[in-house]
Amino acid sequence: MFHREKLLKNRLTVLMQESSERLDYLKDLNFTFEKPKNEDHGDLSSNIAMVLSKQLKRNPRSIAEEIISNLNLDSNIISKVAIAGPGFINFHFAHNYLSEGIKTIFEKRGDYGKSKKFFGKRANVEFVSANPTGPLTVGHGRNAVCGDTIANLLEWIGYEVDREYYFNNAGRQMRVLGDSVRLRYLELLGEQIDFPQDYYQGEYIREIAKDILKESGSVYKEESAEGIFKDRAESEIFKDIEKTLERLNIKHKIFFNENTLYEDGKIDEVLSIFKNRGLSYEKEGATWLKLSEMGNQQDKVIVKSTGEPTYRLPDIAYHITKYERNYDLIIDLFGSDHNATYPDVMAALGALGYDLEKMKVLIHQFVTISQDGEIVKMSTRKANYITLDELSDEVGADVVRYFFNMRGISTHMNFDLNLAKKHSDENPVFYLQYAHARICSIVRTVKEENLSVNLENLDLLQSNEEVTLLKKLNHFEDEVLYSAENFETNRITSYLEELAAHFHKFYTFSRILGTEKRLAEARLALAEATKIVIANGLTILGVSAPEKM
RNA sequence: GCGCCCGUAGCUCAAUCGGAUAGAGCAACAGCCUUCUAAGCUGUAGGUUAGUGGUUCGAUUCCACUCGGGCGUACCA
Numbered sequence: 108m109f110h111r112e113k114l115l116k117n118r119l120t121v122l123m124q125e126s127s128e129r130l131d132y133l134k135d136l137n138f139t140f141e142k143p144k145n146e147d148h149g150d151l152s153s154n155i156a157m158v159l160s161k162q163l164k165r166n167p168r169s170i171a172e173e174i175i176s177n178l179n180l181d182s183n184i185i186s187k188v189a190i191a192g193p194g195f196i197n198f199h200f201a202h203n204y205l206s207e208g209i210k211t212i213f214e215k216r217g218d219y220g221k222s223k224k225f226f227g228k229r230a231n232v233e234f235v236s237a238n239p240t241g242p243l244t245v246g247h248g249r250n251a252v253c254g255d256t257i258a259n260l261l262e263w264i265g266y267e268v269d270r271e272y273y274f275n276n277a278g279r280q281m282r283v284l285g286d287s288v289r290l291r292y293l294e295l296l297g298e299q300i301d302f303p304q305d306y307y308q309g310e311y312i313r314e315i316a317k318d319i320l321k322e323s324g325s326v327y328k329e330e331s332a333e334g335i336f337k338d339r340a341e342s343e344i345f346k347d348i349e350k351t352l353e354r355l356n357i358k359h360k361i362f363f364n365e366n367t368l369y370e371d372g373k374i375d376e377v378l379s380i381f382k383n384r385g386l387s388y389e390k391e392g393a394t395w396l397k398l399s400e401m402g403n404q405q406d407k408v409i410v411k412s413t414g415e416p417t418y419r420l421p422d423i424a425y426h427i428t429k430y431e432r433n434y435d436l437i438i439d440l441f442g443s444d445h446n447a448t449y450p451d452v453m454a455a456l457g458a459l460g461y462d463l464e465k466m467k468v469l470i471h472q473f474v475t476i477s478q479d480g481e482i483v484k485m486s487t488r489k490a491n492y493i494t495l496d497e498l499s500d501e502v503g504a505d506v507v508r509y510f511f512n513m514r515g516i517s518t519h520m521n522f523d524l525n526l527a528k529k530h531s532d533e534n535p536v537f538y539l540q541y542a543h544a545r546i547c548s549i550v551r552t553v554k555e556e557n558l559s560v561n562l563e564n565l566d567l568l569q570s571n572e573e574v575t576l577l578k579k580l581n582h583f584e585d586e587v588l589y590s591a592e593n594f595e596t597n598r599i600t601s602y603l604e605e606l607a608a609h610f611h612k613f614y615t616f617s618r619i620l621g622t623e624k625r626l627a628e629a630r631l632a633l634a635e636a637t638k639i640v641i642a643n644g645l646t647i648l649g650v651s652a653p654e655k656m
Numbered sequence: 657g658c659g660c661c662c663g664u665a666g667c668u669c670a671a672u673c674g675g676a677u678a679g680a681g682c683a684a685c686a687g688c689c690u691u692c693u694a695a696g697c698u699g700u701a702g703g704u705u706a707g708u709g710g711u712u713c714g715a716u717u718c719c720a721c722u723c724g725g726g727c728g729u730a731c732c733a
Binding site for chain 1: 658659661667670671672673677679680688691693695696697712713714725729730731732733
């Protein structure tokens with residue numbers, strides 16, 4: 108059973124085309140079906156009659172009637188067709204067809220919802236990519252969680268995914284970092300130092316200096332910032348970053364160091380390609396990229412007059428390596444503070460002939476943190492931030508993951524810390540987990556009553572609550588596919604919330620114990636199927652599915 | 657100034673390729689546990705979708721302008 112809805116849509120399209128032999132105006136039309144928001148309007152709906160109405164200068168309802176009377180419907184699949192509103196044609200599925208879905212869930216279990224549409228394709232998802240200058244903040248959390256979840260989604264639709272972290276341990280930022288540690292070290296040795304305001308103010312810098320002092324004493328008194336101080340800071344901070352991510356179940360496969368682009372000559376190679384193709388020129392001692400000829404606003408510097416490249420050149424070279432590594436899909440996820448940088452990179456890649464269709468740049472908006480009614484401005488430099496670790500400590504990994512996943516990435520998100528701490532029990536993640544734990548508990552209880560899942564009598568599931576739940580379960584695979592193709596993690600969270608709500612209603616009105624055995628076992632099948640789907644959905648989100656709460 | 661993003665219920669947010677009566681959660685109010693987990697369920701109340709115009713059978717969605725907010729706009733990354 109693969110893309111049920113799509114199969115059905117195809118089947119309906121064929122039906123429509125068949126009837127077009129009898130109705131001329133249906134020829135050469137592109138039929139679209141959609142799932143109505145309101146359940147009363149059926150399972151699939153077409154607006155075809157309204158589209159035709161203008162063209163034929165006829166009442167849409169009468170066109171709809173004519174179309175319906177010319178359809179050859181299979182009553183095993185479609186139980187009812189109706190005209191509604193201004194001229195929608197609504198199709199209702201047969202119960203048989205709906206309950207087939209439960210059987211599929213039991214066949215596939217932990218794999219239910221996966222599809223093979225992109226089987227054999229490879230994707231690279233680059234996310235987090237924070238330079239190792241300090242702990243990850245809450246702002247990075249959104250990037251980390253969404254990136255990892257998008258990678259999960261892609262895996263569910265068949266991609267083989269590499270999670271990648273790009274960093275730079277060479278630039279000015281890192282020199283300042285090393286020097287910050289050096290000064291703190293000298294300070295600990297009792298020297299009078301003047302710690303510059305634009306250096307890294309965080310307490311972690313002192314900790315690193317302390318460690319160095321403890322291990323090696325004062326031997327590094329004359330050492331430069333770029334030696335042990337920078338190296339030590341980098342490795343300590345990176346270790347912490349990985350630990351922070353691990354707490355949220357995030358693990359990158361590839362850590363790509365910008366420096367390797369210099370070492371293996373990639374930067375020079377790209378630079379000479381630009382030169383040879385006349386895409387760059389020299390002016391005032393610097394090398395400029397002709398972005399204005401590539402469709403962008405203005406030319407930009409790629410090599411400064413000092414001979415040092417700007418960030419654009421390594422960024423372009425880096426993305427070329429992604430193309431050379433033969434990915435079918437290349438995803439960059441970063442915060443809106445980078446929104447000015449990617450058009451240059453894209454334009455350059457396009458000018459070099461790379462297929463931009465393969466590359467998707469996803470930009471998430473900032474997370475504003477408010478505490479005690481005030482907005483907290485965050486800066487790593489000024490050590491004025493709330494770390495991702497602190498957030499995980501406060502509300503737990505499940506809540507952190509769920510919270511960041513439940514909003515579309517283009518929305519500006521507000522995180523009220525007081526609320527998150529105080530009302531953490533009211534977070535919707537518990538609503539889902541509770542539904543899962545509840546089903547587990549049912550399963551434990553009914554086992555003692557000698558009831559077991561039975562798929563023979565699913566036609567007994569006829570109540571509103573049962574049918575609604577059944578339909579919702581059937582949509583999962585399509586939801587995953589849609590969410591993955593559109594990189595929308597929040598669709599999964601809202602789907603699961605609706606699914607859990609349907610289940611809780613079913614639980615309230617359709618008891619299993621004390622019911623006639625055949626019906627009880629059919630209901631148990633429905634409950635267990637729901638458990639599987641909730642667990643699978645939570646797995647995609649990276650949230651745990653507890654057996655007990 | 658220019659570019660990207662956003663503006664929907666008191667608060668935080670949904671709403672499929674433009675679809676039918678704009679939906680949830682929280683907060684508020686009124687109910688439901690002597691049978692499977694009350695972290696649940698049922699009901700009430702809450703809206704000029706920032707504003708104005710346009711496109712059309714039909715607009716929260718597309719277009720233009722206005723207002724308000726965020727992030728950018730370097731020979732920093």
